[in-house]
Amino acid sequence: MTMGKYAADISSIKEAHARIKSLIRKTPVLSSNSLNDISRRKLYFKCENFQKSGAFKFRGACNAVFSLTDEDASKGVITHSSGNHAAALALAAKLRGIPAYVVTPKNVPICKLENVKRYDGKVNFSEANIRSRDEVAYILRQETGAIFIPSSNDGRILSGQGTISLELLEQAPQIDTLVVPISGGGMASGVALAAKAINPSIRILAAEPKGADDAAQSKAAGRIITLPEVNTIADGLRACLGNFTWPVVRDLVDDIITVEDSEIVKAMKLCFEILKIVVEPSGAIGLAAVLSKTFQKNDAWKDSKHIGIVISGGNVDMAVLWNYLNKSK
Amino acid sequence: MTMGKYAADISSIKEAHARIKSLIRKTPVLSSNSLNDISRRKLYFKCENFQKSGAFKFRGACNAVFSLTDEDASKGVITHSSGNHAAALALAAKLRGIPAYVVTPKNVPICKLENVKRYDGKVNFSEANIRSRDEVAYILRQETGAIFIPSSNDGRILSGQGTISLELLEQAPQIDTLVVPISGGGMASGVALAAKAINPSIRILAAEPKGADDAAQSKAAGRIITLPEVNTIADGLRACLGNFTWPVVRDLVDDIITVEDSEIVKAMKLCFEILKIVVEPSGAIGLAAVLSKTFQKNDAWKDSKHIGIVISGGNVDMAVLWNYLNKSK
Numbered sequence: 226m227t228m229g230k231y232a233a234d235i236s237s238i239k240e241a242h243a244r245i246k247s248l249i250r251k252t253p254v255l256s257s258n259s260l261n262d263i264s265r266r267k268l269y270f271k272c273e274n275f276q277k278s279g280a281f282k283f284r285g286a287c288n289a290v291f292s293l294t295d296e297d298a299s300k301g302v303i304t305h306s307s308g309n310h311a312a313a314l315a316l317a318a319k320l321r322g323i324p325a326y327v328v329t330p331k332n333v334p335i336c337k338l339e340n341v342k343r344y345d346g347k348v349n350f351s352e353a354n355i356r357s358r359d360e361v362a363y364i365l366r367q368e369t370g371a372i373f374i375p376s377s378n379d380g381r382i383l384s385g386q387g388t389i390s391l392e393l394l395e396q397a398p399q400i401d402t403l404v405v406p407i408s409g410g411g412m413a414s415g416v417a418l419a420a421k422a423i424n425p426s427i428r429i430l431a432a433e434p435k436g437a438d439d440a441a442q443s444k445a446a447g448r449i450i451t452l453p454e455v456n457t458i459a460d461g462l463r464a465c466l467g468n469f470t471w472p473v474v475r476d477l478v479d480d481i482i483t484v485e486d487s488e489i490v491k492a493m494k495l496c497f498e499i500l501k502i503v504v505e506p507s508g509a510i511g512l513a514a515v516l517s518k519t520f521q522k523n524d525a526w527k528d529s530k531h532i533g534i535v536i537s538g539g540n541v542d543m544a545v546l547w548n549y550l551n552k553s554k
Numbered sequence: 555m556t557m558g559k560y561a562a563d564i565s566s567i568k569e570a571h572a573r574i575k576s577l578i579r580k581t582p583v584l585s586s587n588s589l590n591d592i593s594r595r596k597l598y599f600k601c602e603n604f605q606k607s608g609a610f611k612f613r614g615a616c617n618a619v620f621s622l623t624d625e626d627a628s629k630g631v632i633t634h635s636s637g638n639h640a641a642a643l644a645l646a647a648k649l650r651g652i653p654a655y656v657v658t659p660k661n662v663p664i665c666k667l668e669n670v671k672r673y674d675g676k677v678n679f680s681e682a683n684i685r686s687r688d689e690v691a692y693i694l695r696q697e698t699g700a701i702f703i704p705s706s707n708d709g710r711i712l713s714g715q716g717t718i719s720l721e722l723l724e725q726a727p728q729i730d731t732l733v734v735p736i737s738g739g740g741m742a743s744g745v746a747l748a749a750k751a752i753n754p755s756i757r758i759l760a761a762e763p764k765g766a767d768d769a770a771q772s773k774a775a776g777r778i779i780t781l782p783e784v785n786t787i788a789d790g791l792r793a794c795l796g797n798f799t800w801p802v803v804r805d806l807v808d809d810i811i812t813v814e815d816s817e818i819v820k821a822m823k824l825c826f827e828i829l830k831i832v833v834e835p836s837g838a839i840g841l842a843a844v845l846s847k848t849f850q851k852n853d854a855w856k857d858s859k860h861i862g863i864v865i866s867g868g869n870v871d872m873a874v875l876w877n878y879l880n881k882s883k
Contacts, residue, residue: 253584275829501603504830547876
């Protein structure tokens, strides 16, 4: 396989698809006339909340785990994650019959923790900061010899997440614009690489919480910016770009829109009430972005008529969802 | 069209499908390894909560409204309904460009009422009893000359609802058993008629709340039994069988299982947490039935390995859902 200037390309994404196709779910695409009316566009929701493990993360994790040689795989895999990548990796490891060690902060949403345990992931808690996380992970790697699988910044992960575009642009080829959440940039990069290879004129818009807008700041500065702290309800969007994801985001993501947490909550409510789907805050941000004034009033996006929105995941505690929705009244 | 012994047959159902195909949504079929494990079967969820108007009722309403002659249609349509049929009829009428008059009890769920209004249905309230409902409807019909479209007991409605089977048995032809909610019997009848015409060996199981078990009592007695009052959280399952639906239920529905409201709530919770979909109580009853001891321990159903479950609708107020789920802890 010839690899271009990035950590993944359309070939590696197609190879990933061939590798994981029988393991992942081909998620459906939903639409709603009411939401089309509200947004004044035609929206196509790619429901990765229905993906195995409840989030798109299973695509990348699966591709990484099933790319390992038998020898490497035999010692197991390890990661740190706020939740969805951890559960996805645990499930992928379980399917390959190897152990998965997971370092997770103590403040992880309960349902995400339960997901990791459901798939027999071996949970190790750290404090909710990077230093503690890295320490716990370092010790575990020393002890087990397990292979580290990052949540975003990895070619195998990018290639796995890119399979979303392969499916979606086959399910709704009329799509002219794709809106994706951005955090570590694994999904945004994979989706952009695949989509622009299939249709060079397609536009990619990433959506980011205002309280964790490192990607938007990085795009503006032309280099990776990291934030000393982040503040958003979108627990899946608190990571920052890495050296493999940044070049793709820099070159192929056309713009990044930031939205308030209150806009995310409103979008979650619309997903619940109109689409009848359960979406976590990170998963609702694409809809929030499309409904935002920033998007609606920006002439640059007025020709975006058929918009694919990736609903990234559905792992939200009922009690938490209820609290959010109540606060938004 | 030759009609057999019932108010609908496979020909009228196929005609209905041709009539409404471009208007309805072909809803996706979801599945879950976790729920397969819990139920010890393979389950195929036909997600009519994603149907336009949020419930399967749109199929029948659409078929009825678009079957009318222009002259009949011109005066509009009228119905009484606890909610989903009302909204479905309003939407179908709106699409045909005619008025829809809706008589609805004062205790209708808010989101269902909002649905009716969203589609420009003209709402008229009655008390929550049959006498008041019929009085209000009678006066309205006199005033408007609108055509009455029943929610269940009507051949056009049966034919419309039967299109669920046409889609589902094409999407998952391995299905050997279909589980459907039963109330007025329109969906159970339509689904049974179509499914048994396509695959005579398929089995139909209807699910009914214990607090509104008129259909189960009717099957046991061999004649229509009506109840003086009903008591269930499943607001869509409080109607009783009629002269067109009863013969089909009597002959083609293999059995009726009754479940407690608490089992319905548990099933709603599983839909929320595992399938990531929003389901109203009536819509969760099929899963509740399959997970019930009554089903799991009954040898008659042990050969049901591939079970299609119709998720009838998703119109539930968030606050109500939360209350139910909290009570079930």
